[in-house]
Amino acid sequence: MTDLLSAADGLNRRAGARRTEPARSTQFEALALAVSANIPVLLWGEPGIGKSAGLVRLATGLGVPLETVIASVHEPSDFAGLPIIGDDPAATGVPMAPPDWAVRLATAGRGVVFFDELSSAPPAVQAALLRVVLERRVGSLALPEPVRVVAAANPPASAADGWHLSPPLANRFVHLRWTHEPSTVARGMAGTWPEPSMPVVDPGKAAAAVARARGAVSGFLTARPGLAHHLPEDAEGRGGAWPSPRTWEMALRLLATGYATGARPEAVAAAVVGAVGDGAGLELLAYLDELDLPDPNRVLADPSAFALPERGDRQLAFLTAVVSAVQDDPTRRRWEAGWDVLAKAVEAGVPDIAARAAGDLAALREPGWPVPSGIDGFVELLQLSGAL
Template sequence: MKINPSQLGQLLSAYIPKGLPVLITGSPGIGKSDIVAQAAHDAGHELLISHPVVEDPTDSKGLPFPSPDGSAAKFLPFGDLERAINAQSPTVWFLDDLGQASPAVQAAKMQLLLARRIGEHDLPPHVTFVAATNRRNDNAGVTGILDPVISRFATVVELQPTIDDWTAWAVRNNVSPELIAFLRFRPDLLSVQKKSRDIENAPSPRSWGFVARTMGVVPAELELISYAGSVGEAAASELISFLGIYRQLPSPDAILLSPDSAPIPETPAALYAISTALAAHSTEGNFDRVLTYNDRLIDAGYREFAALLARDAVRRTPELQNTHAFIRAQGGPLGQIIRGQ
């Protein structure tokens, strides 16, 4: 079953408190681990992360240790197993990259996943399993997951990134407006499955995150090299072309000086750039002027961009919802657009 990041977060928030195990599949770099970490935090659970790909079957069983008289032996838990068995507070035990683990390591997890015990050791009831894996066609070293292991999860879902979820994350984390505007203009570049085995990166939410961190760090003459190393040359070249358009547009400050007469661009790329930039510059002091320009976008027939501008501005600065300008706008065309009327 395919699921977007928002839906996955909601699913985990329902399953984790009930102790129901979830297996998440999806391509590399789309945020599976981050979503699990956020869900554990939201549920008030500790997060224990294991990487079965570097484990030995004994990691899930313990090491044999003889009794004092030498007549018997017990398996003593160590590492993550010992931490899970002795967990005193609600805990999410996250098995990351499970599909890359050997069949022997996967098989060693089966009793833990279903019976919640290994040998004479029981897992506390407040430990919940969540696992993630890439798919076999992702060139990530995944040969599959044993069917008996899969059947031990309450549900299996496939995560697919969406531009809306990525944008919401980007706005909350102060990603540069020009990158947000570009990916809105080219949402098909948010995540691209790599088809070659060449040693190069492909576009993904994770690799675009690296682009966001390097923007403003490298000089202009090195931008293409830097961004191509993160998302590949084709996507980086498109980004550079978009940045050329973005940087030639009037600055948000210039628009806000005369919102009644500032020019309104006509091309989609420029409209994405202007609306995203104005949202990033919105404050309680200038939001009335932002909304004046936004009304002109609506009058010009660019309702979608007006909605993007208003939503982004409020996401970045929730206090804008309480301004008189925004309250008034709710009773007009902007309010109808936001409500989907």
């Protein structure tokens, strides 16, 4: 019998052998962007289409351990922690012991925890997972920052005993639709599977990327204030992606990560829409297509070479990005260059557009720095706001 099983095992190894080839995958790149930005991700897809396999590829590409937790078969105490009585509870309290997977990740100091079948977990378990996703705490154990959180769910119609996600839990994830390409499956059955590339943050682009993203999102929400928070009316919508201050912060980080990695626009678009929802996300993407902000660090290097945009929302986004870049590296030369840029708003007859940026820039002044000439057009506004 042993020989028969050995022969069968050899056949199974041959059938499972596979080659890989470089490929581009929008959904995988969007997942990698969100993981790089350290934002929890929720993959939505039918059973058996490769969500778990995608997580194995991600963890392998990052070189970190992967811990898979089937959320639907756990109790709330598995995430809140089990009480352990010590020698003197009145003096030390009762610690909440974490599960073994959390201890392994904390010991490794990095990794990916994958909560599978999230939509099959009852509301009480979802509530317990809130603290893990938001505070990164499991019982009395804090997960290290390099530990990333990813979950997967089947649509309620195809999930075993499926539940809609609670709005507080849903609003803490980037929601990505996970699908399959029949041609990819067919090629995989022939022995060759795609190996998507991982976007990598360029440290030299990080500061400009964050400044650019701040300007874009701030300018958009100034133009569309009604989209700052909108809770859908139906249960299915509340269990997905929708705009809130929390998810706009996610969108900002995703944009910055996309700019700093040079990720494809399609991947950035999928991630942003997965954070704030279809309506708000598509509006933001259309706004970004028209925005075309220059690199704020190049502007600060030579303020005279750039003209202020004509549209008010673009002006605000442009100036916000410039001031954010100064905040990142507040030297006297850059601070004075920032005032030269803001002076263009005075020259254009729209000092009110730059009033908020001027207040932020004035707050960066160090003792001993002289008052720049570009501040003249904002003196009255800054005095009214208390910045001077």
